[in-house]
Amino acid sequence: MPESLNNTIAVAMSGGVDSSTVAAMLKDEGYELVGLTLQLWNQRRLSGKEGMPEAVQGRCCSIDDVYDARRVAETLGIPYYVMNEQERFERDVVKPFVSEYLAGRTPIPCSLCNNHLKFDQLLVRARQIGADRIATGHYARNEYDPARNRWILKRPADLSKDQTYFLFGLTQEQLSRTLFPLGNYQKPQVREIAAQHSLALASKPDSQEICFIPGGDYKQFIDAYLDEQGESIPDTAGELVTTSGAVLGHHGGIHNFTIGQRKGLGISSPNPLYVLQIDHESHRVTVGGGDESTTQEVKARELNWISIPELTGEMRVRVKIRHRHEPAWATLRTTAPDEAAATFDEPQRAVTPGQAAVFFDGDEVVGGGWISR
Numbered sequence: 001m002p003e004s005l006n007n008t009i010a011v012a013m014s015g016g017v018d019s020s021t022v023a024a025m026l027k028d029e030g031y032e033l034v035g036l037t038l039q040l041w042n043q044r045r046l047s048g049k050e051g052m053p054e055a056v057q058g059r060c061c062s063i064d065d066v067y068d069a070r071r072v073a074e075t076l077g078i079p080y081y082v083m084n085e086q087e088r089f090e091r092d093v094v095k096p097f098v099s100e101y102l103a104g105r106t107p108i109p110c111s112l113c114n115n116h117l118k119f120d121q122l123l124v125r126a127r128q129i130g131a132d133r134i135a136t137g138h139y140a141r142n143e144y145d146p147a148r149n150r151w152i153l154k155r156p157a158d159l160s161k162d163q164t165y166f167l168f169g170l171t172q173e174q175l176s177r178t179l180f181p182l183g184n185y186q187k188p189q190v191r192e193i194a195a196q197h198s199l200a201l202a203s204k205p206d207s208q209e210i211c212f213i214p215g216g217d218y219k220q221f222i223d224a225y226l227d228e229q230g231e232s233i234p235d236t237a238g239e240l241v242t243t244s245g246a247v248l249g250h251h252g253g254i255h256n257f258t259i260g261q262r263k264g265l266g267i268s269s270p271n272p273l274y275v276l277q278i279d280h281e282s283h284r285v286t287v288g289g290g291d292e293s294t295t296q297e298v299k300a301r302e303l304n305w306i307s308i309p310e311l312t313g314e315m316r317v318r319v320k321i322r323h324r325h326e327p328a329w330a331t332l333r334t335t336a337p338d339e340a341a342a343t344f345d346e347p348q349r350a351v352t353p354g355q356a357a358v359f360f361d362g363d364e365v366v367g368g369g370w371i372s373r
Contacts (some may be wrong), residue, residue, distance in 0.1 A: 007051060009135045009179065010126035012118070013067025013072065013080070017204050018137030019074040021190050022181045026135055026195040027076055033073040034129055035073040035080035036122060037066055040089040041212040042114070046224045061259040068201050073353040075199060081129075083120055094212060098222055102234060104278035105354030108323075109167070109210055115169030123177055134178045138163045141183030142175050151175035153306050153365040158186045165323050168368030169304050170356045183218075216348040220254055238283025240267055241294055243276065254278050257285050260350025274350070294347035298330075300369030301339045307364045311340060317359040317366055319344070321351055328362050340369065 004182045013035045027033055031064065043063065066082060073080035093112045100107035122134045139161035141154040151172050155162050170178070182190055194202035213221045226233055238252045239247050249267040251257070256264070261275040265287060274293040277286040298321060305311065311334050318327035319342045330342035351371060358368035 003314065005132040005177075006130070008034065008129075008131040010036050010122065010129065010131040011078075012122050012134055012136045013037050013069040015068035015072075015201075016137065016207065017191060017199070017201050018139075018182060019192045020069070020137075020199050020201060021197075022135050022137050022179075023072060023076055023078065023183050024192065024199060026179075027078065033078040034126075034131060034250055035069065035075070035078055036134075037080070037082045038089075038118060038121070038124060039066065039082050039084045040086060040117075041094075042086065043212075046221070047230060059144045062195050066075075068204070072199055072201070072257045072311045076197075081125075083121065083125055085117060088117055088121070089113070094225070098225060100354050101218060101222060101255045102236070104236075104257070104280045106258040107354045108356055109212075110166045111169060111356055114166055119170060119174045119178065123174065126177075128302075133179055135179040135181060137182055137357065138167065139182055139187075140164045140167055140180045142178065142180055145175070148307070150307065150309070154183070154363045155360070155365075156180075156185075161187055163363050165320055165356065165358050166222075168306070168356060168365060170306070171304070175306070196314060222255060236283045240265065240285050240287055243286060243288050248287065251285055254280065254283055254285060259352035290349075294349050295344075295351040296347050297341055297343050298348070298351045298357050299335065299341045299372045301372045303338055303340055303367060303369040305367035307361060307366045308355045311367075315359075315361075316368070317342065317361055320358045320360065321348060321371065322355050327358075332359055332366075338369075339372070 009026055011019065011026065011033055013019045013023060023033060023035060070080055093109050096112060097109045098109050127135050138164055139156040139158055139245045141156055143152055145152050153164060153170065153175060155164050155168060191202055207345065223233065233253060237250065237252050240249045240251055241247050251266060257275050257278055259275055259278065262272055265273060271289055273287045274290060275285060276288045276293055298319065315331045315332045317330060319330045320327040328348055329345045332340055332342045335341045353371050353373055355371050356368050359366040359369050
């Protein structure tokens, strides 16, 4: 049963319209608020390196966003603090991101950040300042189900903004101490509420990029980051082959590819080709036609269960294998300790190791894990 909690809430303020509106809404409801911003990455850190911009402005977690969050806190008259988590962010998010790409996998830094840093550290700091709970601007819903004695994570009213895919790793403790005030709102309503509170950033565009990768150019970032670290990219050049093993050409390194990729393969073909498999050991990249790019089964490890304590037997679920993927019907079963497999009713395209597989029962997040194959 949920415990009795005090009236003080720490609001995670990213400097965007969503978290700023959350702060305004909660203040109207009479809560005592403290604004917290995580400073995660120095946007000027790699400036000047080949291919990198001199500075990155106006993006998630930038200096501009810290300024915007502070201005909102001043407008609302609430205390505000910046938490410097750059060292931990680099250790738990950036370095694993680089390592995964160099190994031929495609990681999700936003999920890594949520699972290993944001919610964990925000709750620690919240308790230090006397707040029992945190509130964020994520589009999601959570509620306590007394029948199951569990906190449940649900998709939001605005499915176009659904962020539950990135939140599959939240624990019962974290869910019990987190508020998602925007879960029942549409994005236009949120902007209207911000305007009603005279928040200067009511019309601020949403951030669409990974906070530490300007322009979404992963290869460019990895090159610059390794150069800064005094390291060189491992030589993973190899062959581009068909599923039958025929060599179509050669490539400069497996980190240049991701499963399902169509453009930038460096070979010409009368029919579209897609990356089907990346072999870290042989450095071979297998390509094929669209009819070869589908998979009937996905396996996931390092599982986190939310709506159930554990998986027993088989369960019918819908599975989401990437952020923009429409969840597909599948039968879920346990295959090994901390591993589950989902067999899709219809084969799915571009199942990608390193991404997450998140399982849904209606609007509820059953749980999720990291795709191993």
